[in-house]
Amino acid sequence: GENVEQHPSTLSVQEGDSAVIKCTYSDSASNYFPWYKQELGKRPQLIIDIRSNVGEKKDQRIAVTLNKTAKHFSLHITETQPEDSAVYFCAASGSNAGKSTFGDGTTLTVKP
Amino acid sequence: EAQVTQNPRYLITVTGKKLTVTCSQNMNHEYMSWYRQDPGLGLRQIYYSMNVEVTDKGDVPEGYKVSRKEKRNFPLILESPSPNQTSLYFCASSLGGAKNIQYFGAGTRLSVL
Numbered sequence: 171g172e173n174v175e176q177h178p179s180t181l182s183v184q185e186g187d188s189a190v191i192k193c194t195y196s197d198s199a200s201n202y203f204p205w206y207k208q209e210l211g212k213r214p215q216l217i218i219d220i221r222s223n224v225g226e227k228k229d230q231r232i233a234v235t236l237n238k239t240a241k242h243f244s245l246h247i248t249e250t251q252p253e254d255s256a257v258y259f260c261a262a263s264g265s266n267a268g269k270s271t272f273g274d275g276t277t278l279t280v281k282p
Numbered sequence: 283e284a285q286v287t288q289n290p291r292y293l294i295t296v297t298g299k300k301l302t303v304t305c306s307q308n309m310n311h312e313y314m315s316w317y318r319q320d321p322g323l324g325l326r327q328i329y330y331s332m333n334v335e336v337t338d339k340g341d342v343p344e345g346y347k348v349s350r351k352e353k354r355n356f357p358l359i360l361e362s363p364s365p366n367q368t369s370l371y372f373c374a375s376s377l378g379g380a381k382n383i384q385y386f387g388a389g390t391r392l393s394v395l
Contacts, residue, residue: 171341179322202382213372213386214325221380259324267378268313268332269340274324 172197174262176273183250184281191276193260194242200262203236203243208257208275217258218245250280284309288373288387295363296395303358303390305373311385313378314356315340316348318369319389325372331356332378363394 173196183189195203204219220227220234220243227234231250236243247254260273286307295301307314315330317340327340331350345367347359356375360367370391374384 176324202380204383206384213388214384215386216383219381219383261325261384263382267376267382268315268330268338270315270327270330270382270384271341272317272325272327274322 172200172262172264172269172271174260174271174273176260176276178276179274180277180279182279182281185250185252187250189245189247189250189254189278189280191245191258191260191278192242193244193262193273194240195262195271196241197262197264198238198241200264202263203234204261205232205234205245206259206261206272208259210256214259247278250278252280252282254278255280284385286373286375286385286387288371288390290390291388292391294393294395297364298362301360301363301392303360303371303373303392305356305358305387306354307356307373307375307385308354309375309377309385310353311375311377312353313376313382314350315374315376315384316346316356316358317372317374318342318367319372320369328358328371363392365394368392368394 201222206214208214316328329348373387
């Protein structure tokens, strides 16, 4: 089955700096890669996603890049703000849309 | 309002006492899933359903049962709970297809004593 590895497990940055979280996946059939943000005590919510036919996608301060050959994808957050502090999860799914595999999560702390 | 509703939000029980966590969605989504979240282990999929009467195992199905008799409901059943099932549980639903965006419920925190 699919295996998703996420790094780092914790990340601390100063406000205004950039943050990068990386994930690798094992199943070359995976074709959909979402990122979820989970604030303390809340449910995970989608912040950005990318499909395998696209190399990069941006939405204001966040972007995701995908390297299909290397089987890795990354989340980039620029100009970080304290409200970006949360746990971020990457995930992968493929032809079986019901099956999703998540990374172990990255706890991002943005220090004011 | 589009939402996924789980009940109860908090549950404390004892080993071996059967329990059911309910999940309902009002978005007419085909797919529904159950996940458990444990510190450092991310979200692990327990079971998922592609439609009414169609379910399949996720990565950690042992000790759990599910059913999908109606499109909107997907209950999680623990027939004989054990302490290692103490966890935070999330139900999610999605349209499937090209963008499998998961919409999560608020979570159920379960403690098995």
